[in-house]
Amino acid sequence: MDVIESHAARLPAIDDRWTPGNYTREQLARGVLDGKMAGPVTSHPIDNVLWKIDRLCENDPDLTFGMSGVDAFHPWKVYELVGEASGFTPDPDVTHGPTPIDANLVLDSCAAAGGRLAQAAEHGERVLLATGHPVGLAHLYIEVGRLLRASGAELVRPYEGVSWKEEGSHHHRQVRYLNGVAMLTDKASAKHTHSPEPMVRMLEACDDLPDLVFADHGFAGAAIEAGVDTVSIADVNDPALLVARAQGRTEHVIVMDDNVQPEDYWPCFQAIAARFDRPSSG
DSSP, X not given: OOHHHHHHHHSOOOOGGGSOOOOOHXXXXXXXXXXXXXXXXXXXXXXXXXXXXXXXXXXXXXXXXXXXXXXXXXXXXXXXXXXXXXXXXXOTTOOSSOOOBOHHHHHHHHHHHHHHHHHHHHTTOEEEEEOSOTTTTHHHHHHHHHHHHHTTOEEOOTTBTOXXXXXXXXXXXXXXXXXXXXXXXXXXXXXXXXOSHHHHHXXXXXXXXXXXXXXXXXXXXXXXXXXXXXXXXXOTTOTHHHHHHHTTSOOEEEESOSSSOGGGGHHHHHHHHTTSOOOOOO
């Protein structure tokens, strides 16, 4: 079985909550909390978040996501950015314990991102979708892609199936697309990655850069570094994209747990889809 077909076969099924519909804010917020994308306890505790911030400020390439200059802020400033985006006030005396994320801020960010994505569809823009979380975020990107295509956007698929070797290793890599969503593979399975290299290669292969990228991790960072308008998803312990936003290099960053069960991101999809025009019923 082809690597991307094999990956698709392992993804869980989705239900009618993934069809654009009318949901109350309370229903969506409850869905975000039930799915654990947000809540008083999320998967990355404060000590992990602070450790990742320190690594970013030391210019660790695994945390910069291919962006220059995102190590420019003091670690406390970065932590304040994380707190603002997540809905908590950092306390210098608290270095352990859970990191909370406000479900309503997740929905607000998804709605704002949905406005930009809907604009792309309205104007027939060329959009590139990519994820370094080929399991957790797969359904969200795939279903947003379907919505974009149905509403007038063009999904682009640069550098598909081209093999290369990682520097200093014998590992083969390819970018493959699942229903229009780019993922990094080793020709055998889809890979979790922070690397900007796949997106760098994808953009270099484009005759014309896409109008918009919707991505995460290094896929998003490399697009921002290239000056492409980017909507991104970031976990609380991946702060580089928030620094880029504070620097005015990008606008829309959705902060939430980025690797829960893929079918549980339905409230995020609904918040995005609500910004698209829908035909009236009856």
